[in-house]
Each structure stands twice: as C-alpha cells, then as structure tokens.
Amino acid sequence: MLSTRMINLIVPIISVVLGLLAGAIIMLIFGYNPIAGYIALWNGAFGNVYFFGETIRQITPYILTGLAVAFAFRSGLFNIGAEGQVIVGWLASVWVGASIQAPTIIHLPLTIIAAALAGALWGFLPGLLKAKRGVHEVIITIMMNYIALHVANYLIRNVLTDKSDSTAPIENTASLASEWLMEITGYSRMHYGILIALFAAVIMWFLLEKTTIGYELRAVGYNQHASNYAGMNVGKNIILAMMISGGFAGLAGAMEGLGTFGYMSANSSFTNLGFDGIAVALLGGNTALGSVIAAFLFGILKIGALNMPTSAGVPSELVEIDIALIIYFVASSYIIRWTLLRFFKKEEK
Template sequence: MSNRVVNLLVPIISIFLGLLVGAIVMLLSGYDPIQGYIALWEGIFGDAYALGETIRQISPYILAGLAVAFAFRTGLFNIGVEGQLIVGWFAAAYVGMAVELPKIIHLPLALLAAAAAGAIWGFIPGILKAKLHVHEVIVTIMMNYIALHVVNALIKAVSDGGYKTATIHKTASLRSEFLSNLTDFSTLHYGILVALAMVVVMWFILEKTKTGYELKSVGFNAHASQYAGMNVSKNIVLSMVISGVFAGLGGAMEALGTFGYMASRGGFTGIGFDGIAVALLGANTPLGVIFGASLFGSLKYGAGNMPNAAGVPVEIVSIVIALIIFFVASGYIIRVILSRLSKKKEAK
C-alpha cells in the first residue's frame, strides 16, 4: 500500500472511528445516535440557508488551518494563530469603519490591514525565536492573551467606552446580496473565495518558489540549511510572518463578512486553536486543510440543530470532534495496522 493511499486513509478512518465512538457515547448517555446524526446532517445540508451558513463557517477555519499548517511545514509550531486572528479582526473592523473610500480600494485596504496586523503579531515570536532562541510555543501562547486584552482596550478606546466598534461601511464589506439570496438570506459572503485563494497562495509559495524551498529546508534541518548557505534566521521570521498573514485574514472574515464589527471578548474565539486540529487532519497540506476545515465548520454549525431536532446536547459534538482529533493524533497506530494488513494481503 503506497504512502499516498495511507495518508488518505488515515483521516478517513479517524473520522469514521470518531463518529462510531461518538455514537456509543450518545447511546450510553441515553440519546439516539441515529436521530442525532440525522439532525447533524440536516443542520449542515438540510436547506439552502443551512448550507450557506456552513460554508460561511468554513472560511475562517481554512485560513486558521493554513496559518498553522504553514508554520508546521517550516518546522515551527504556531499556537498564536488565535491572537493573530483577533488582531486581524480588529484591524479589518477599524479600517472598515474609520474611513470611507470606493469599494475597489476600501475592501482590499481592510483585508491588507488584517493581514498586516496578523503579520506583526507573528513577527514578534519569529524574531525572538530567530535571534534569542526563545521557543515559539511559549511566546505565541503569551501573545494570545496580550492580543485579547490589547484589542479589548482598543475597542473601548475607539468606541468612546463602548463594548464594540461601529459597523463597517458597505464599501469594506464582503457580504453579497447575490450569495445571500442564493442561500435563502444566509450570511454567506465572498470570504470563502479569499480563503480558497490563500490555499493556492500557500501551495504556490511552498511548492513553486525558491523561498518556499528554503523555508521547508530550514524546517527539516536548520543546521544543514545554514551549512548550505541559507539564512536560517530570516526564514524563521518569514515563516511566522506569512503564518500571521493567513491568521489575520481569518479575522477579516469575521470583521468584514460574518459580523461587520468587533465586540469586546471575555475569552478566545476558539477558531485559532481549532486551526491546529484542522491542519493536523489535513496533514499540513493546502488541499488537506480545505478538507479539515470543511469537516470542522460543518460539525460546528450543524451541531446547533442537534438539541432542537434530536434533544442531543451540543457538547456531544465537541466530544465527537475531540475523538476525531484523538484518532488523527493516533495516526501512527492506524498506519501500522494498515501496513500489517497490506503485508498479509501481499503474503497471501
């Protein structure tokens, strides 16, 4: 059995096992798993509105997954995607509401502001890692909390003591009457196109450019890369900056599309942390991230239909997601089993 087939089978088997064990959990908790999963399915694909909301939910997950996956592919563990997403959300919301410009200028400017904010938030742990050898995991975790409280303070400052920014101008909005009407007045917006464009950008950078080759090389072996003449410090910083750009754009999806403003938060959005699981499920590949984000976005939105339609609490879906992550993380065991089954088949 080829590695490509194994790489494809591991996440599929993980999802199946997650759903299976999730069904057992429902059964032991006194709920009907068949009705629960039917309600989940209908919550995702039941009608045009549900489908629109599901696709809308997927957009920031794709970008958060790309942010984590890009750092992983270059040998770094960016747990700061949540903070980078939050500062990107604020930057996009602020530019969207603070100035009035033609849409052809205003929307790209708001997106660039989100990307720049995320890049700056990624640059800090990147430079500390490159110059002072401070582990990026520690710094990025701390940066998440700094982002949360700094942004809350900024929201208060720009809203004259209020709890949320003003609504963005229509010229900065990703919303679309066409998509809304097509999906029975859902909040689906053009952010999904931005997210898919970034998938292509990540693939192009990593697979088709000299910079991408160097970034991957430094990730595989920094000492060998330095010996080969590559600037390791520059590539570490660049990796974190690009990762931050993807995360910042994830925040722009919420600011310019879903909500149209940013409110003070008592806690994290969770999207950045889920991006770790999305990247893991997608094997840190651009195409795989689309798959992982689609699964997570669908489960997150579809879960809302389970309490009403089947009486199953949404916490059960969180358990199913956790189980899927567990089985993906245990992919080595699944790989060993598949390898042994393949050898037995060949022996026969």
C-alpha cells in the same frame, strides 16, 4: 504495498470514521439515538439553503486558520498564536473599514491587506525571538494570544469608541457581505470571503511547492542544521514563516470583521478560531488541500451540531466530543499506520 502518499490520504479518513463511531457509542451509552443524532447534524448543515450558507460561512475562517497553522508546521514551527493573530486581524480590518471612506475597489483591498499585515506583525515577534534568542514559539505565541485579546478590548473601548463595547459598523464599501448571496441562501451570513480563503489555499500550495522561498522554508522545517550548512539563512526563514502564518490568521479575522459581523465587540474570551485551526491543520496533514477539506468537515460539525438538540434531543456538546476523538485518532495516526502496514504485508504473503 501502500505508498506513503496513499497512507497519508487514508489515515485521516480512518481517523474521522473512528471518531464518529466512537461518538455514536458514547451517544448510545448515554441513551441517545446516534443515527437520529447524525441525521440531525447533517440536516443542520445542509437541510436547507440557510443552513448551507451558515456552514460555508463557518468554513471560511477555518480554512484560513488551518492554513496558518499548517504553514508554520511545514516550516518546522508550532504556531499556537493563530488565535491572537485572528483577533488583531479582525480589529485592523474593522478599524480601516469603519474609519476610511473610499470606493470599494480601493477600500475593500485596503481592509484585507491591513488584516494580513496585522496578523503578520503579531507573528513577527515570536519569529524574531525564536530566530535570535531561541525562545520556544509555543510559549511566546500563547502569551501573545492574551496580549492580543486585552489590547484589542482596550482599543475598542478607549480609542475606537467612547467607552463602548463594540466598534462602529464598517462602511458598505469595505464589506464582504452581499445582498444577492443573502437572498439565495435564505438570509444567512455567507459572504464572498470563501473565495478569498480558497485563493489563499492556492497561494500556500504554490508558495511551498513551486518557489525557491517555499523550498527553503520546508528545508528549514525538516532540518535547521542541514539548511544552515547548505547556506540558507535559518533565522530569516523562521521569521518569514511566522509572519506568513500570522498573515493567514489575520485574514481569518478579516472574514469575521468584514463578512460575518461587520464590526468587532470587546470580548471576555477567545474566538477559538485559531485553536480550532490547529485541529484543522492536523487533520489536513498540514497541506493546503487537506486543510480545506478538514475545514469543511469542522464547519459541518460545528453548524450541524446546533440542530441536534432540537431535532434529535442530543446535546450539541457531543459533537465537541466527536471532534476531540477525531483529533485523538489523528494524533495516534502512527497506530493506524502500523496496523495498515501490517495488514497489507499479510495480504501480500
């Protein structure tokens, strides 16, 4: 009989395989060669050092937004507001990075802390409303996404600049980019943020699994009434969970502001990093390690897809279909679980 831990490991793998197979069938239906398409995707992610660097660069914010959503899930909350928290974290990091002059050892940590605090602050209000008034966090976090987008645009155009659509570039002392990394990766935009993202995953694991605070957060996520009966402050834990979740998402924004771009532009649409983080968390089983692995998969798919139209003549939009199918199979994981359990019961007989 398969253990629960083994099933939790196998189900996402089967979901990915089924998603890729379904994507291959769709390619065949529309007259494309799926083998050539997937080879082009792989080469687009790892074909040379430049593509490898770009893939790691894309994975970095995905890890952090995946952690943000996963942390909220583990605490019994559904944080749809990671997108807005990414935006305010990006803005805060660039603001501090461009307006302060200080040595790197001071300046860079300040910008990263500012991003995390901005994201945490953006998670505080939904947490407070959920804890004190019972307002569903999905509704308020969706609304906060739009507020973040338009407030950020206003601040860029009217406070940080004089009617310009992009901020001034950050100081070199606040940058996560590195000439050394650029040179060894063919001048890709890979930066040291990947180390911060991996360290954040360790922090999430340690916090949830090895601390009293993490135990309370998980307990509240499992059953708020039982946690309250046991003497835990449910409201405080809800607010804390949303703030920590927002802090992770804010760090994802810092990765873009301090690493990939070095500035922030006024945007008419979302970055989609926060929304993709929901898929990363779901595929990763809402765990720290799972989110890292899922972020690698999504980064590979996103960057590799850019090579598919030129190398195989396959529209890159088909990768979006693959991602959607993978999420569909993850969401239908109970069917996969049921099938696995039925199969192994028959094997035992």
